[in-house]
Amino acid sequence: MTDLTFLPGRTALEAVGLGARHRRGWALRDCSFRVPAGRVCALVGPNGAGKSTLLSVAAGLRRADEGALAVLDGAPGGPGVRPRVSYLAQEKPLYPYFTVEDTLRMGRELNPGRWDAAAAERLVKEGNLPPHARVGQLSGGQRTRLALALAFGKRPELLLLDEPMSDLDPLVRHEMTAALMTEAAENATTIVLASHVLAELEGVCDYLLLVGDGRVRLAGEVEDLLSAHRVVVGRHEGGAPPRSFAAHTVISSRTTGRQLTAMIRPEGPIAGQWETEEPSLEDLLLAHLRNPGAPSLLTPSAEPRSRKAAA
Amino acid sequence: MALVEFRIDRRSGVATYLQIVQQVKQALRLGLLEPGDKLPTAKEVVAATAINPNTVLKAYRELDREGLVEARPGLGTFVRRSLARPGASADSPLRAELAGWAERARAAGLDREDAAALVTSVLDEVFDEVRGRLEGRAGAQPLEGTG
Numbered sequence: 001m002t003d004l005t006f007l008p009g010r011t012a013l014e015a016v017g018l019g020a021r022h023r024r025g026w027a028l029r030d031c032s033f034r035v036p037a038g039r040v041c042a043l044v045g046p047n048g049a050g051k052s053t054l055l056s057v058a059a060g061l062r063r064a065d066e067g068a069l070a071v072l073d074g075a076p077g078g079p080g081v082r083p084r085v086s087y088l089a090q091e092k093p094l095y096p097y098f099t100v101e102d103t104l105r106m107g108r109e110l111n112p113g114r115w116d117a118a119a120a121e122r123l124v125k126e127g128n129l130p131p132h133a134r135v136g137q138l139s140g141g142q143r144t145r146l147a148l149a150l151a152f153g154k155r156p157e158l159l160l161l162d163e164p165m166s167d168l169d170p171l172v173r174h175e176m177t178a179a180l181m182t183e184a185a186e187n188a189t190t191i192v193l194a195s196h197v198l199a200e201l202e203g204v205c206d207y208l209l210l211v212g213d214g215r216v217r218l219a220g221e222v223e224d225l226l227s228a229h230r231v232v233v234g235r236h237e238g239g240a241p242p243r244s245f246a247a248h249t250v251i252s253s254r255t256t257g258r259q260l261t262a263m264i265r266p267e268g269p270i271a272g273q274w275e276t277e278e279p280s281l282e283d284l285l286l287a288h289l290r291n292p293g294a295p296s297l298l299t300p301s302a303e304p305r306s307r308k309a310a311a
Numbered sequence: 312m313a314l315v316e317f318r319i320d321r322r323s324g325v326a327t328y329l330q331i332v333q334q335v336k337q338a339l340r341l342g343l344l345e346p347g348d349k350l351p352t353a354k355e356v357v358a359a360t361a362i363n364p365n366t367v368l369k370a371y372r373e374l375d376r377e378g379l380v381e382a383r384p385g386l387g388t389f390v391r392r393s394l395a396r397p398g399a400s401a402d403s404p405l406r407a408e409l410a411g412w413a414e415r416a417r418a419a420g421l422d423r424e425d426a427a428a429l430v431t432s433v434l435d436e437v438f439d440e441v442r443g444r445l446e447g448r449a450g451a452q453p454l455e456g457t458g
Contacts, residue, residue, distance in 0.1 A: 177361035185354045185364035203327045203362045
């Protein structure tokens with residue numbers, strides 16, 4: 001493979017005004033974004049932000065209450081879409097009384113004409129899962145491996161994973177991440193990976209969707225989002241932020257003694273004596289998570305196309 | 312079989328693709344990679360390091376842009392030219408002299424950081440002087456040759 005996996009013209013997910021209600025209120029509200037095909041997209045947000053709801057709407061397991069979400073240009077869970085999407089829920093539902101072998105057979109029989117036995121078996125073999133062991137007797141890491149094997153065996157165009165690595169030890173996590181990235185490299189599979197372990201995303205994801213309070217806060221290429229922000233450090237006294245920041249969007253700002261540390265979205269050159277550098281992914285996410293009021297930012301490729309067409 | 316293996320440090324603050332670019336250049340300097348050698352495929356790198364495949368390709372494109380490697384569609388990415396210079400190889404007399412110097416520095420009671428600081432200060436002195444001379448001359452050629 002010598003070509004990038006993205007297919008910028010094709011769309012994996014596109015939400016316009018998407019809303020989903022749960023018992024006590026809105027889990028998602030007025031969400032509009034686009035994830036181009038071929039991306040490895042991190043879906044990040046605090047607990048209860050709506051990540052799992054978004055994934056289950058995309059998987060076709062629950063309906064949107066407002067607006068719409070298109071998956072691979074079709075309706076979520078529709079007959080033309082469901083066979084092309086794998087979804088792995090957080091609790092990794094598998095049948096505890098099935099053996100490893102039974103589970104793989106189930107994958108084959110439920111996905112006629114699409115099942116890639118070699119891909120599924122490779123993952124199971126690499127983990128030395130005993131074929132006749134019952135799922136209920138496997139360790140957490142082994143169950144995750146088997147669940148991922150089912151998800152890969154389907155040869156999906158879109159892989160939706162809800163906190164897939166949360167119960168894995170560091171070695172298995174590395175192996176599973178490598179398996180995911182290999183899948184992306186071989187088949188240009190679009191991967192949407194919900195996680196709140198920020199460290200496991202750096203170097204893995206090239207696209208980002210940050211949700212908070214049911215709304216989209218950041219969406220776009222990781223590189224472009226990082227380069228749109230600056231960490232600014234310098235000498236400043238007094239509580240109010242420096243006047244020269246008024247021209248920019250300030251995401252966070254705090255003063256310790258005489259030192260001011262801020263994250264801003266510059267709208268041009270930053271006046272004054274400041275040290276500036278591009279934030280790390282973790283810096284960027286933490287600053288936005290700590291400041292829920294910061295304005296949202298979508299890069300051009302993350303703007304839904306149908307809204308533009310309608311406008 | 313892969314000829315080089317990349318070590319990715321996610322906490323280094325250096326962009327992942329740049330770490331790959333720097334490690335390929337280092338391998339070219341040390342002669343671990345020679346013209347005609349094939350770089351590991353994106354899939355091989357990804358399987359070993361668990362990084363995004365597009366990062367590997369971005370690094371290879373950067374090396375291609377600098378004329379160090381070329382992508383042959385369907386075959387892979389190959390080294391076009393070396394950065395090794397005869398004087399800098401593992402068995403060169405210059406290296407042997409430096410190894411002797413390092414031994415003497417240790418015998419004199421210097422630790423690794425003391426020795427590194429000395430080397431850096433001498434390098435700064437010598438190379439900055441050369442650069443200063445070259446920059447002072449109109450139409451000076453850069454130090455690096457083409458081959």
